[in-house]
Amino acid sequence: MSVLVTGGAGYIGSHVARLLGRDAIIVDDFSAGLESRVQGLICEHLDLASVEAPARLEALMRAHGVTAVVHLAARKKVGESVEQPEWYYSQNIGGMANLLTAMRAAGVQKLVFSSSAATYGMPDVELVSEDLTCSPINPYGETKLIGEWMANDAAKAWGLRHVNLRYFNVAGAGWPELADTAVANLIPIVFAALKAGEQPKVFGGDYPTPDGSCIRDYVHVLDLAKAHVAAIKYLDDQVRPHSTFNVGSGEGSSVFEVMNVIREVTGQNFEAEILPGRAGDPPKLCADVSRIEKTLSWRTEANLTEIVRSAWQAIN
Numbered sequence: 001m002s003v004l005v006t007g008g009a010g011y012i013g014s015h016v017a018r019l020l021g022r023d024a025i026i027v028d029d030f031s032a033g034l035e036s037r038v039q040g041l042i043c044e045h046l047d048l049a050s051v052e053a054p055a056r057l058e059a060l061m062r063a064h065g066v067t068a069v070v071h072l073a074a075r076k077k078v079g080e081s082v083e084q085p086e087w088y089y090s091q092n093i094g095g096m097a098n099l100l101t102a103m104r105a106a107g108v109q110k111l112v113f114s115s116s117a118a119t120y121g122m123p124d125v126e127l128v129s130e131d132l133t134c135s136p137i138n139p140y141g142e143t144k145l146i147g148e149w150m151a152n153d154a155a156k157a158w159g160l161r162h163v164n165l166r167y168f169n170v171a172g173a174g175w176p177e178l179a180d181t182a183v184a185n186l187i188p189i190v191f192a193a194l195k196a197g198e199q200p201k202v203f204g205g206d207y208p209t210p211d212g213s214c215i216r217d218y219v220h221v222l223d224l225a226k227a228h229v230a231a232i233k234y235l236d237d238q239v240r241p242h243s244t245f246n247v248g249s250g251e252g253s254s255v256f257e258v259m260n261v262i263r264e265v266t267g268q269n270f271e272a273e274i275l276p277g278r279a280g281d282p283p284k285l286c287a288d289v290s291r292i293e294k295t296l297s298w299r300t301e302a303n304l305t306e307i308v309r310s311a312w313q314a315i316n
Ligand SMILES: NC(=O)c1ccc[n+]([C@@H]2O[C@H](COP(=O)([O-])OP(=O)(O)OC[C@H]3O[C@@H](n4cnc5c(N)ncnc54)[C@H](O)[C@@H]3O)[C@@H](O)[C@H]2O)c1
Pocket: 006, 007, 008, 009, 010, 011, 012, 013, 027, 028, 029, 030, 031, 032, 033, 034, 046, 047, 048, 049, 071, 072, 073, 074, 075, 076, 091, 095, 114, 115, 116, 117, 167, 168, 169, 170, 171, 185
């Protein structure tokens, strides 16, 4: 059994590939991926959205007897997606179309797709369930929702067996060398500020939450990677009641709570600068995880302290 991992040199993809071991075949254009994360694995340098991608992917699938694909390769910067929507559509949706074309041609029927809580937009609920109507509020979230639709349509048209995993806030490191090197999410942003001797910034202290800061659901990247392995196994079941799953802990942590854990873990007693809230940041985004727990028998193991500690240790 070989599993094609697109975006396998990225932060999350390299954790999935590490769990799959020698079964993993990596496809990545290395625009954000690192060679050092995939040493010893078979790697194809390829832009999934390029004209040559369908033929090269099909050949790769046939050459390695690929039976399943985990599709993580995507552009993922919300602000950039607002500024360059057409490029996001061509990359994320064009890449998905090329991948599905190649899978169909090569007879590869199993797909695990990296979706996102960004598909939900600004839900005004305590816990977000998969049945909630999705209303993404930026092109990035839209490309993720359209990716889900494309997989759903391929399932109807030619029998694709697929799972859409909607990740919540991913952080931590399973292995130090696979750490998140992008300074885009709260925990890496605070670490980068501390390392530069600067004051960390928090966006918004007057949200309608108990302490006024935004609440998010954090999942350890290694737990998330294990959800992909569970999803691949699930695709062999004849009866599959669901194809879309939230991947989170089911528990919310506010930005101020995360700051406290960072103070404990780093031993640095900093004061954060509180800036105005950002448009489009929902006050609370927390997963209902009952479906994935029941159907895939998967749940998070690492708590917030373990997530922060693993991320800190990985960069020190
Ligand atoms: N990190 C998060 O918190 C989070 C949350 C929700 C969803 N996701 C999704 O998870 C997936 C992986 O995210 P990540 O955090 O590991 O990001 P990442 O940027 O570290 O990894 C993405 C990988 O895909 C590659 N890539 C991008 N576009 C490509 C293309 N057109 N062709 C080939 N390779 C391409 C990049 O080089 C990179 O190695 C993405 O689809 C992202 O949207 C991430």
